[in-house]
Amino acid sequence: IDFLGKFKKTAVGMSLSTVVQQPTAILRAMAVIDGKYFVGKPNIKSLGTKWAELKKYAPVATIKDIGGFDAGGGKSMARWLNSDTLKGKDKVMDTIDNVAMKGAEIADKLGWTTIWEAVKREVKANNPQMDVTSEAFLEKCGQRFTEVIVQTQVYDSTLSRSGYMRSKNALVRLGTAFMGEPTLAINMVFNAITQAIRGGSKVQAVRTIAFVYTSQVAASAVSSSAATNSVIPLLIKTLYH
8 A cells, every 4th residue: 555545544544524424425325316215313233234235236335345435545455355364564554454444434334324225215116016135126226226326426446536536646646635525526516417418307417416515515514623523422322322
């Protein structure tokens, strides 16, 4: 992992505001999934089970597992595959990384599994004849979930980065560090406007822009010191009660 990757991990792992703003990405998903499917409170006790199911039927979640919260902040494929057999200094550094990123990891998984449950409700509503425990239903959910993620969420993949973010130039890489979320937001707005101009739904364009803007405002609010102090107790109460 290069210096920039280490720097990003440290900045994320040590930032409480980054942790609490992770779930605000759910708002972007509402640009393509009706908000009525996002019901019920999150249950952190079943997070592991939901995440395992999600990875099984939507492989993009495994890419998220490897890449972490943002482009450029994850592990190399070799390190991820061999994490259980690392020794010495490599094992120590891997443990430090895991501990530092635990808060962001849980918040991220909470956000993605919330979207996963919303997708399952949507697919069930649109296909009432399907058995919700069947492989066919879950595979259909996996396909829909992947569509939603590709359109609205940040994950570390070469295909999910802009041309500038794929540059090997050190200065360009430094300039685009932490730009995964802004790049995605700009792309969502640009695509929505482009589709509307080409004859697509103007209502959908307005909806997309509205939810992108709302997610940006929410993320800014919870990342501020005052907002963080008031949001943390609320998150703890929601997750553990």
